[in-house]
Amino acid sequence: MVILMMFAGAYQGKRVLVTGHTGFKGSWMTSWLVRMGAEVCGYSDGVPTKPSLFEDACLASLIRHEIGDVRDAERVRQLILDFRPDFVFHLAAQAIVSNSYSDPLHTIGVNVMGTACVLNSLREVTWPCVAVIITSDKAYFNVEWLWGYRENDRLGGKDVYSASKGAAEVIFSSYWYSYFSKTECPVRLATARAGNVIGGGDWAPDRIVADCVRAWKAKQSVQIRSPRATRPWQHVLEPLSGYLQLGARLVADDRFNGESYNFGPKAEQNATVVELLSDLAGIWGFESSDDAYVVTNDIPFHEAGLLKLNIDKAMAELKWMPTLNYEECVDFTGSWYRDVVKNGGSASEITARDIAFYENKAGERGCVWAK
Template sequence: MSFHNYYAGKRVLVTGHTGFKGAWLSVWLLSLGAKVCGFSKDIPTKPSLFALAQLATKLEHHIGDVRDFSLLKKVIHTFHPDIIFHLAAQPIVSFSYENPLETITSNVTGTANVLEVLRKIEWPCTAIIITSDKCYDNLEWVWGYREIDALGGKDIYSGSKGAAELIFRSYYYSFFCKADHPVRVVSARAGNVIGGGDWASDRIVADCIRAWGSNETVEIRSPKATRPWQHVLEPLSGYLTLAVDLASNVKLNGQSYNFGPRAEQNHTVVELLDELGKVWGLASSDKAYKITANIPFHEAGLLKLNCDKALLELRWEANLFYQECVQLTGSWYRDVLQKKQDAYEVTMKHICNYENLASERQRIWQQER
C-alpha cells in the first residue's frame, strides 16, 4: 500500500505537470488514486512524456504561467486542492545565460505567486515547494550540502533557486508559522535527476537519446564531471513521503529537505554514458560520444547533497542502486522509441517495479503503518 493509501481520493495540484518530473509525478499520483490538476505554461519539449502518455486526457489540464497571478489564483480556488506540488520553473542552466530575467521571474516570482495565493486560502492544504540542489552556494567541496548550508550561486540559475528558497522561508515566518493558518509548507531539494521521457535541451541523457536515435554521436563537454545520478522516481518518492508526513506532523512545517541517491552513485559523465549506451544497444563507446572543448558556461565539477535529515526525520532513503537507475532510464527509451511500446504503460510498469523493490527493501512509504 504505497504511501499508506494517503493519496486515494485526494485533490492534488501539480504546477509544471507537463515537464519531465511533473509528468512522472502526475502518472504516479493517478496510479495512487488521486484526482490530479495540472498547471503549466506549455508543453516544454517535443517529444514529451506528457504528450506521449496522453496525460491531457487523464487529468485536469490547465495551460497557464505561474507568473500570471490572477489565473493561478483562479485555478487554485476552483480546484480547491488538498495538496500542491510546485515544480513549475525554468529548469535549464544554459537557458538562464541567454534569458536571465525570464529565469529569475519564473523561478522567484512564480514561487512567490504560489505562496501568495496559499497565504489567503481558508481550507487545509499542504504544499511542497520544489527547488533544486543548485540552490546551495557551491564551494566544490567533497561532502554533501546540508539544509542549513548557505544558499546562493555564481550563476543566474543557481541564484534564482537560492532566491526561491529565501522567498519560501520569508513567507513561512511571516504567515504560515502561525498556529491558526490552514496551510503547511515545506521545500524540497534534489538534482542530477535522470529517467525516461526527458527531452530537455542541454541535459546529458536527453542529448544522448536525440543523437543515438539519429545514429549520431553525442558531444560531451565535461567527461570527468562527477554527479550523484538518481532516477526520477527517487526524489518523487521523497516529495510524496514529505507531503504525507507534513499533513500529520505540524513540526515539519517550514522545514527544508534534501533528496538524493545512495553515496555510491557518484559517477562521471563518461561512466554514465558507457552504461547507458549498453542498455540502448550501442556496440561500443566510440559510437556513444565524443569529447568537445566547447564549454560555453560555468559547470560545477561536484555537487552532492547530504540527505541525513530526510532519513532521520522522515525515515526516507533512496531505493535504487546505480545500475538499476541506469537500467530503468535506458530501458524506458528503448521500449518506447525502439520497440514502440505505449509510453503510459511503460511508465506505469516502471512505477510498479519501483514500488515492488521498495517493498522488498522495506522503504517506509511502502510499509503498513
C-alpha cells in the same frame, strides 16, 4: 491497477495541484498520483518539448489540464480557490541552465516570482492544505567540497540559475515566517531539493541523457563537454517518492512545517558523465562505447564539477531513503528509452511498468512509504 496504500494512502481520493505538470518530473509525478487514485489538476504554461512524456503518455485525458503562466498571480489565485487542493506540488520552473544564460530575466521571473505567486495564493486558503515547494540542489552556493550539502548550508550561486533557486528558497522562508508559521494557519508547507535526475521521457535540451538518445536515434555520436564531471545520478522516481513522503508526513505531523529537505542517492552513487554514457550505450545496443560519444572542448557556460547532497535529515525525520542503486538507476533509464524510442513501445505502459517495479523494489527494501 491503482495502488491505494502507497504513502499510507495519503493521496487516494485527494485533490492534488501540480504546477509544471507537463515537464519531465511533472509528468512522472502526475502519472504516479493518478495511479494512486488522486484527482489531479495540472497547471503549466504549455508542453515544453517535442516529443514529451506528457503527450506520449496521454496524461491530459486523465486530469484537469490547465494552461497558464505561474507568474500570473491572479490566475494562480483563482485556480487554487476554485480547485481547493488538499496538496500542492510546485514544480513549475525554468529548469535549463543554458537558458538562464541566454535569458536571465525569464529565469528569475519564473523561478522567483512564480514561487512567490504560488505562496501568495496559498495565503487565502481556508481549508487544510499541504504544499511542497520544489527547488533544486543548485540552490546551494557550490564550492565543490567533497561532502554533501546540508539543509542549513549557504544558499545562492555564481550563476543566474543557481541564484534563482537560492532566491526561491529565501522567498519561501520569508513567506513561511510571515504568514504560515502561525499555529492556527490551515496550510503546512516545506521545500524539497534534488538534482541530477534522469529517467525515461526527458527531452529537454542540454540534458545529457536526452542529448544521447537524440543523437543515437539519428545514428550519430553524442558530443559531451565535461566527461569527468561527477554527479550523484538518481532516477526521477527517487526524489518524487521523497516529495510524496514529505507531503504525507506534513499532513500527519506539524513538526515538518516550514522545513527543507534534500533528496538524493546514497553517497557512494556518484559517477562521472563518461561512466554514465558508457553504461547507457550498452543498454541502447552499442558494441563499443567509443562509438557512442565524442568529447568537445566547447563549454559555453560554467558547469559545476562536483555537487552532492547530504540526505541524513530526510532519512532521520521523514523515514525516507533512496531505493535504487546506480546500476538499477541507469538500467531503468536506458531501458525506458530503448523500449519506447528504439523499439516503439507505449510510453504510458512502460512508465506504468517502471512505477510498479519501483514500488515493489521499495517494499522489498523496507521503505516505510511503500508498506
